[in-house]
Amino acid sequence: MARTLNLGILAHVDAGKTSLTERLLYAAGVIDTIGSVDDGNTTTDSLALERQRGITIKSAVVSFTLDDVTVNLIDTPGHPDFIAEVERVLNVLDGAVLVVSAVEGVQPQTRVLMRTLQRLRVPTLIFVNKIDRTGARDDGVLREVSERLSTAIAPLVAVDRIGTRDAATRPFDPTDQGFNIRLLELLAENDDALLTAYVNGTDVAHGRLRRALARHTAQSLVYPVLFGSAITGAGIEPLTAAIRELLPAVVGDHEADVAAKVFKVERGPRGEKVAYVRMHTGAVRTRERVRFGDGSAEAKVTRITVFHQGKEIERSCVRAGQIGKLWGLNDVQVGDAVGAGHTARDEHYFAPPSLEAVVVPVDGVDRGAVHSALAQLAEQDPLIDVRQDDLRQEISVSLYGEVQKEVIQATLADEFGLAVSFRETTTICIERPVSRGWAVETIYVEPNPFLATVGLRVEPAPVGAGVTFGIEFELGALPPAFLKAVEDTVYETLREGLHGWEVTDCRVTMTHSGYAPRQSHAHQGFDKSMSSTGADFRLLTPLVLMAALKEAGTGVFEPMHRFRLESPRDVYGSLAPALASLGAIPRQQEARGEAYVIDGHIPAARVHTLQQRLPALTRGEAVLETAFDHYAPVRAPVPERARIGVNPLDRQAYLLHTTRRV
Numbered sequence: 001m002a003r004t005l006n007l008g009i010l011a012h013v014d015a016g017k018t019s020l021t022e023r024l025l026y027a028a029g030v031i032d033t034i035g036s037v038d039d040g041n042t043t044t045d046s047l048a049l050e051r052q053r054g055i056t057i058k059s060a061v062v063s064f065t066l067d068d069v070t071v072n073l074i075d076t077p078g079h080p081d082f083i084a085e086v087e088r089v090l091n092v093l094d095g096a097v098l099v100v101s102a103v104e105g106v107q108p109q110t111r112v113l114m115r116t117l118q119r120l121r122v123p124t125l126i127f128v129n130k131i132d133r134t135g136a137r138d139d140g141v142l143r144e145v146s147e148r149l150s151t152a153i154a155p156l157v158a159v160d161r162i163g164t165r166d167a168a169t170r171p172f173d174p175t176d177q178g179f180n181i182r183l184l185e186l187l188a189e190n191d192d193a194l195l196t197a198y199v200n201g202t203d204v205a206h207g208r209l210r211r212a213l214a215r216h217t218a219q220s221l222v223y224p225v226l227f228g229s230a231i232t233g234a235g236i237e238p239l240t241a242a243i244r245e246l247l248p249a250v251v252g253d254h255e256a257d258v259a260a261k262v263f264k265v266e267r268g269p270r271g272e273k274v275a276y277v278r279m280h281t282g283a284v285r286t287r288e289r290v291r292f293g294d295g296s297a298e299a300k301v302t303r304i305t306v307f308h309q310g311k312e313i314e315r316s317c318v319r320a321g322q323i324g325k326l327w328g329l330n331d332v333q334v335g336d337a338v339g340a341g342h343t344a345r346d347e348h349y350f351a352p353p354s355l356e357a358v359v360v361p362v363d364g365v366d367r368g369a370v371h372s373a374l375a376q377l378a379e380q381d382p383l384i385d386v387r388q389d390d391l392r393q394e395i396s397v398s399l400y401g402e403v404q405k406e407v408i409q410a411t412l413a414d415e416f417g418l419a420v421s422f423r424e425t426t427t428i429c430i431e432r433p434v435s436r437g438w439a440v441e442t443i444y445v446e447p448n449p450f451l452a453t454v455g456l457r458v459e460p461a462p463v464g465a466g467v468t469f470g471i472e473f474e475l476g477a478l479p480p481a482f483l484k485a486v487e488d489t490v491y492e493t494l495r496e497g498l499h500g501w502e503v504t505d506c507r508v509t510m511t512h513s514g515y516a517p518r519q520s521h522a523h524q525g526f527d528k529s530m531s532s533t534g535a536d537f538r539l540l541t542p543l544v545l546m547a548a549l550k551e552a553g554t555g556v557f558e559p560m561h562r563f564r565l566e567s568p569r570d571v572y573g574s575l576a577p578a579l580a581s582l583g584a585i586p587r588q589q590e591a592r593g594e595a596y597v598i599d600g601h602i603p604a605a606r607v608h609t610l611q612q613r614l615p616a617l618t619r620g621e622a623v624l625e626t627a628f629d630h631y632a633p634v635r636a637p638v639p640e641r642a643r644i645g646v647n648p649l650d651r652q653a654y655l656l657h658t659t660r661r662v
């Protein structure tokens with residue numbers, strides 16, 4: 001039976017993911033010469049912009065075989081500005097290789113990625129790359145991995161001549177008693193039979209340990225660690241062996257109903273939409289109609305390609321376990337389910353973008369064209385939020401950072417021929433309710449103009465809980481379509497809170513409901529003026545919800561980054577006041593040889609300024625790493641965001657904008 005392993009390569013920026021991908025393809029015999037990121041000729045960094053800049057921007061799929069296993073490798077970008085690309089592939093992985101640099105070690109972004117892999121229980125190998133570079137460390141990095149990523153690690157190779165061009169790895173000898181005992185000790189933590197053997201001091205055959213290691217790796221209980229160099233090829237063989245042996249390849253059920261997930265959408269040369277799907281079960285054939293999205297959309301698949309030995313080839317069918325590209329699904333979106341299953345509300349694993357910038361068309365460029373081009377980019381990248389502020393005639397986009405901004409600008413210029421500039425980047429805050437609030441509007445009772453009763457309670461939910469919706473009356477008391485109208489509108493309304501920011505970590509409970517049942521006079525059919533419709537609920541909900549939110553009150557929070565700043569010791573005197581003036585809060589500081597390392601928090605809004613000032617403050621010798629960490633209350637004055645919609649708290653304006661029915 002053909003087996004498939006959908007394997008993600010994840011790491012912080014510049015760790016060597018793309019170079020490693022190239023190396024693995026070479027080792028598998030898929031390519032004859034190894035491309036280089038620095039020369040801009042690797043297989044997976046295929047976009048012009050990627051080649052120019054030497055960084056990965058979009059995730060890319062490439063395939064090779066290891067014995068009987070087809071590996072679909074997904075090379076992801078490491079720059080935090082493109083974290084959305086990583087997020088989308090997480091749902092389709094059978095396993096991952098988390099790359100750590102032997103020189104830079106575990107970075108804040110490495111921790112962000114590892115936490116998510118752990119949470120999603122993705123079986124993961126840790127690959128410590130760049131052992132050939134000066135300054136490469138083995139024990140030091142292992143210590144960092146164990147302290148900051150996971151204590152359940154199983155190093156499988158030793159490194160000789162680390163930090164030199166000749167650095168090489170040596171797999172631990174299966175007859176090495178010390179190695180076997182360390183492995184046994186680790187595996188015994190989750191295996192009673194092995195624990196007994198360990199306690200009794202019984203010898204366990206290496207083969208049995210290795211099988212247990214594969215089992216525990218597959219369950220994300222243990223993380224094997226390998227070392228090597230993507231550039232010299234050292235340690236690649238043990239890595240391929242571990243991918244083959246320790247990560248769980250799958251045999252999909254081809255006969256079952258189709259269940260698949262869309263993890264990437266791109267536009268083909270003629271502007272047609274192409275969906276990348278990971279097939280979980282079943283098979284999709286060309287000319288077959290498939291359902292996707294919430295189950296209501298349906299379209300005919302016109303063309304299928306799959307990845308095969310470094311190439312993309314046309315097929316008439318894509319099966320369970322495989323990754324394929326589908327043409328013909330014109331309304332498809334990233335995150336859609338394909339098949340009978342419904343798509344749940346998108347779960348996000350990483351923090352949403354914390355910045356936004358107003359896009360300004362350069363002389364003569366049409367604003368409408370810019371808006372539709374951005375909307376196209378947003379459809380490939382669901383985390384880009386394009387907002388059109390009708391009052392001020394402005395378009396703004398949400399962003400992760402400056403590099404993403406430059407990429408959007410270059411893409412608009414290259415692909416759409418649109419020149420734009422950006423106005424200053426600002427922070428996207430969030431609102432959280434500070435207490436409980438409640439409001440109700442009752443059917444037939446003034447001043448409720450709608451044929452519906454809606455009562456809503458709003459209260460704070462734990463940090464990170466997002467928005468949840470529940471009901472407090474008997475299920476069935478309200479027709480499901482009306483309930484759904486209320487729920488959908490609740491989520492929609494909370495996108496703009498009392499200060500215009502998205503409201504989160506909030507529990508909304510529907511406390512009261514009521515409707516006018518369908519009535520018809522003889523021969524007259526359905527009478528809209530006497531019976532409730534979904535619109536009554538959709539229009540009334542914002543009025544009630546915002547009134548409840550006003551009673552609860554909200555606090556505005558700004559995104560904070562965790563930073564780690566390494567700089568020469570002697571510049572600390574000028575660095576410390578500069579950090580303080582940017583609102584940075586140091587948590588830990590320590591001298592490390594000639595360097596000084598500061599760990600702390602800084603408002604996301606100030607990260608870019610810090611990056612710009614650092615070279616002058618530190619003679620260009622500083623290394624700064626930052627990653628989103630949490631939201632903190634903003635200090636007064638509370639920033640207000642311009643609203644897109646009418647504020648339902650202004651009842652008159654709101655009713656003018658809605659079609660009043662009664």
Ligand SMILES: Nc1nc2c(ncn2[C@@H]2O[C@H](COP(=O)(O)OP(=O)(O)OP(=O)(O)O)[C@@H](O)[C@H]2O)c(=O)[nH]1
Nearest residue numbers: 013014015016017018019055056078130229230231
């Ligand atoms: N000496 C040495 N250099 C390496 C190694 N792996 C990668 N590099 C270099 O490190 C730089 C970054 O490599 P990439 O492969 O682009 O790293 P990446 O993780 O794909 O980077 P992003 O996709 O932009 O996050 C390039 O200059 C590579 O030549 C290695 O094992 N040894």
Ligand SMILES: [Mg+2]
Nearest residue numbers: 017018055056
């Ligand atoms: Mg890359």
